[in-house]
Amino acid sequence: MSISLVLACFWAVVANVLAMTPSSDQHWRSAYVLIAVGIPVLGYVTVQHGPWVGMLILAAGCSVLRWPVIYFMRWLRGAAVRDAPE
Incomplete structure (x- = not known):
């Protein structure tokens, strides 16, 4: 197992x-901190x-x-509603 996957597993634990x-x-x-x-x-x-694999780890x-x-x-959806043309 590569070091990146070990780090991802350690992050999950x-x-x-x-x-x-x-x-x-x-x-x-x-x-x-986790983010x-x-x-x-x-x-x-x-x-x-x-x-x-990156998308699996992201999920x-x-x-x-x-x-x-x-x-x-929710914040993105609110920003999209505020910026929508009328």
Whole structure:
């Protein structure tokens, strides 16, 4: 197994452990750190194994960090509605 996939698996294990720990801010601080670390790991996996494996890792990361993704999609949808011509 390549080092990029090992890092992606380690990221997934850390994300699951952080999800099991109690948190006063509903895990948002952990989510920000996981996003900041996960983006370079995702890029590294994509460079080494191609876009299909990169998309699988992206889907796995989105399933772990689903609420930040949901809020980002809501924000994008709101920005699209505000910028639409009348």
